[in-house]
Amino acid sequence: MNDIKIAAKGVQVYYADTHAIKDVNVEIEDKTVTAFIGPSGCGKSTFLRTINRMNDTIDICRVEGDIRIDGEDIYDPKVDPVQLRAKVGMVFQKPNPFPKSIYDNVAYGPKIHGLARNKADLDEIVEKALRRGAIWDEVKDRLHAPGTGLSGGQQQRLCIARAVATEPEVLLMDEPCSALDPIATAQVEELIDELRQSYSVVIVTHSMQQAARVSQKTAFFHLGNLVEFGDTDKIFTNPEDPRTESYISGRIG
Amino acid sequence: MTDLSASKSGSLLTEDKRTAKRNAAEKRFRAYGLGAILLACLMLVLLLISIVTNGASSFKQTYMAFPVTVSQEEFDAAEGSILKTGAYNKMLQSALMDYLVANDLLGDATEDDVKNMISGEAAADVRRMLLANADVIGTEIDFSLLANGRIDGYFKGRVTRETAALDTKITAAQLDLADRMTEDGSMVTRFNWSFFTNPDASVQRPEAAGLGVAILGSLYMMAVVLCLALPIGVAASIYLEEFAKKNWVTDVIEVNIANLAAVPSIVYGILGLAIFINFAELHQSSPLVGGLVLTLMTLPTIIISTRASLKSIPPSIRDAALGVGASKMQSVFHHVLPLAAPGILTGTIIGLAQALGETAPLLLIGMVAFVKEYPAAYSSELGLFGEASTALPVQIFNWTTRSDPAFVERASGAIITLLIFLLMMNALAIFLRKKFERRW
Numbered sequence: 001m002n003d004i005k006i007a008a009k010g011v012q013v014y015y016a017d018t019h020a021i022k023d024v025n026v027e028i029e030d031k032t033v034t035a036f037i038g039p040s041g042c043g044k045s046t047f048l049r050t051i052n053r054m055n056d057t058i059d060i061c062r063v064e065g066d067i068r069i070d071g072e073d074i075y076d077p078k079v080d081p082v083q084l085r086a087k088v089g090m091v092f093q094k095p096n097p098f099p100k101s102i103y104d105n106v107a108y109g110p111k112i113h114g115l116a117r118n119k120a121d122l123d124e125i126v127e128k129a130l131r132r133g134a135i136w137d138e139v140k141d142r143l144h145a146p147g148t149g150l151s152g153g154q155q156q157r158l159c160i161a162r163a164v165a166t167e168p169e170v171l172l173m174d175e176p177c178s179a180l181d182p183i184a185t186a187q188v189e190e191l192i193d194e195l196r197q198s199y200s201v202v203i204v205t206h207s208m209q210q211a212a213r214v215s216q217k218t219a220f221f222h223l224g225n226l227v228e229f230g231d232t233d234k235i236f237t238n239p240e241d242p243r244t245e246s247y248i249s250g251r252i253g
Numbered sequence: 254m255t256d257l258s259a260s261k262s263g264s265l266l267t268e269d270k271r272t273a274k275r276n277a278a279e280k281r282f283r284a285y286g287l288g289a290i291l292l293a294c295l296m297l298v299l300l301l302i303s304i305v306t307n308g309a310s311s312f313k314q315t316y317m318a319f320p321v322t323v324s325q326e327e328f329d330a331a332e333g334s335i336l337k338t339g340a341y342n343k344m345l346q347s348a349l350m351d352y353l354v355a356n357d358l359l360g361d362a363t364e365d366d367v368k369n370m371i372s373g374e375a376a377a378d379v380r381r382m383l384l385a386n387a388d389v390i391g392t393e394i395d396f397s398l399l400a401n402g403r404i405d406g407y408f409k410g411r412v413t414r415e416t417a418a419l420d421t422k423i424t425a426a427q428l429d430l431a432d433r434m435t436e437d438g439s440m441v442t443r444f445n446w447s448f449f450t451n452p453d454a455s456v457q458r459p460e461a462a463g464l465g466v467a468i469l470g471s472l473y474m475m476a477v478v479l480c481l482a483l484p485i486g487v488a489a490s491i492y493l494e495e496f497a498k499k500n501w502v503t504d505v506i507e508v509n510i511a512n513l514a515a516v517p518s519i520v521y522g523i524l525g526l527a528i529f530i531n532f533a534e535l536h537q538s539s540p541l542v543g544g545l546v547l548t549l550m551t552l553p554t555i556i557i558s559t560r561a562s563l564k565s566i567p568p569s570i571r572d573a574a575l576g577v578g579a580s581k582m583q584s585v586f587h588h589v590l591p592l593a594a595p596g597i598l599t600g601t602i603i604g605l606a607q608a609l610g611e612t613a614p615l616l617l618i619g620m621v622a623f624v625k626e627y628p629a630a631y632s633s634e635l636g637l638f639g640e641a642s643t644a645l646p647v648q649i650f651n652w653t654t655r656s657d658p659a660f661v662e663r664a665s666g667a668i669i670t671l672l673i674f675l676l677m678m679n680a681l682a683i684f685l686r687k688k689f690e691r692r693w
Contacts, residue, residue: 052576054572054575054576057571057575057581059498059499082578082579082580083578085575085576085577085578086577086578089576089577090572090576091576092569092572092573092576094569096567096569096570096572096573097573098570098573098574098588099570099592108574108577108579108587109577109578109579112577112578112579112583112587113578159573162573162577163576163577165577166577166578
């Protein structure tokens with residue numbers, strides 16, 4: 001068993017009067033892919049966004065409880081969300097490259113965090129990130145072409161490369177394949193499996209097959225509750241909770 | 254099966270009642286739309302035709318060319334007299350008389366007729382030139398001098414022999430003389446550069462009136478508006494749109510900005526009079542005060558258009574920036590603002606164009622004054638943009654209130670000039686938007 005990277009205890013999230021996440025306790029391991037599954041509106045994306053405090057940008061959103069990364073409370077008033085987000089990278093549902101060149105897309109994070117001392121350093125970081133994003137071979141000859149000119153699958157891998165360029169420890173992925181075709185999805189899934197070597201990856205997905213393919217651990221959310229959390233094999237073959245079973249067999253959701 | 258086929262509607266080849274009604278309604282609506290657009294185009298064409306037919310002639314001006322010799326004694330005597338330009342006027346009149354007699358052009362024109370051919374402004378022009386180049390004194394100079402406004406009007410069709418018969422300021426003999434001088438080549442009508450450089454002139458001398466001071470004043474005011482309204486407006490919009498918490502205070506501010514955009518511009522004039530002139534004791538008629546008032550007026554426009562263009566940037570770009578650990582400010586300044594810039598620029602230029610054409614608030618802060626001196630951008634006494642000035646739309650208003658029809662022509666010419674400025678600004682806005690527009 002790997003070390004515990006993220007530990008959430010009694011997490012509650014409210015949007016104004018709506019209680020979106022109800023008392024979630026979960027421990028996410030390092031160097032593991034953890035999948036969050038559940039029907040639409042069950043709170044899995046909301047919970048994902050509490051891990052790098054992206055919910056801070058929503059005025060009406062309120063988070064209670066305790067989330068620790070490596071034992072440090074990320075909601076401590078002393079924590080700067082900017083520093084946190086450098087440590088916890090995020091990939092979004094829709095590929096969202098900046099309307100800049102491929103190079104600038106990847107170089108932006110390292111630049112603002114001062115990770116490169118000079119141009120050669122930066123070039124190296126960009127190449128490494130693009131290689132990790134499994135897109136280097138496709139774009140190495142056109143690094144200064146606009147990132148928005150790539151295909152959807154390439155854009156998403158560029159976004160992954162951009163996220164890993166800042167050397168995060170945790171990578172959050174919010175339905176990264178929902179806008180991609182099956183071939184691009186397969187490429188991204190392969191990539192996720194490789195990223196597991198270095199990061200703790202948390203992926204929200206609507207596709208149960210995807211969760212089964214890429215993850216080692218699975219959490220099933222329903223109506224804001226964490227219903228069941230455990231090894232992916234066990235959740236898909238022998239769920240304990242009847243709701244999990246109903247969802248997996250296609251009766252609800 | 255039989256039931257289903259029974260409920261079938263008629264043939265597709267014939268229009269049923271409902272479809273016919275619907276199609277007729279659509280046809281009617283298209284006709285209304287086309288009619289509205291044609292009506293608008295017709296009005297625009299009529300407006301342009303009326304302005305151009307009235308104003309095009311103001312871009313031409315009639316000049317007289319004849320040799321004048323001013324001796325050193327004459328110069329000294331003129332400079333020593335009380336009515337200096339009066340003395341020069343006499344010199345010009347006698348030089349013209351000599352020229353006409355020498356070339357046998359005089360005909361039945363009397364001495365008074367000849368005297369009144371020359372514009373009152375010509376003597377001042379000559380004096381200015383002699384003071385600037387003292388070495389031409391005593392030599393024969395070929396001056397090109399402004400002809401009287403009525404003579405100028407004769408070549409532009411404004412004055413005819415019928416109107417001249419009723420006009421005490423022009424005689425048939427003068428018109429004959431003008432015809433003879435034109436044949437001789439000593440009277441020419443050419444492009445009127447001085448219309449854009451001359452200051453305003455007195456009611457008696459429409460031929461000398463120009464837009465110089467008004468254009469300068471408008472430029473100064475635009476500089477003030479650009480320097481104040483753009484940074485303040487953009488900063489306010491960014492704060493409201495990206496940083497401010499959405500609560501009732503920001504709602505109230507938002508509603509009030511929308512309301513301010515609809516406040517009649519003359520109200521801003523009253524505000525400017527009360528605050529900038531009476532309270533802050535800035536100088537009245539100055540482009541600084543005018544610019545400040547127009548800034549107040551333009552701010553809501555700029556804020557509204559800037560917020561609209563910030564809103565149009567997809568939130569995914571902000572998320573992407575925050576996701577790699579950019580601070581809120583970095584995400585706004587590195588990503589959102591560059592993408593919104595074309596929209597912001599367009600809004601600003603349209604706001605400026607609106608300010609350029611604004612008249613009412615300027616009347617209240619005294620920019621309607623008759624200004625003969627070019628205002629300096631900076632003077633030690635009055636400070637930056639503190640010297641009295643006027644503005645293009647106010648100059649138009651000013652000229653239309655004068656009785657001489659020559660000023661109607663000048664006013665129309667000024668309207669054409671103002672419209673050209675506005676078209677240029679709008680073209681620039683479109684160009685900037687096309688150039689910097691980026692897709693994602």
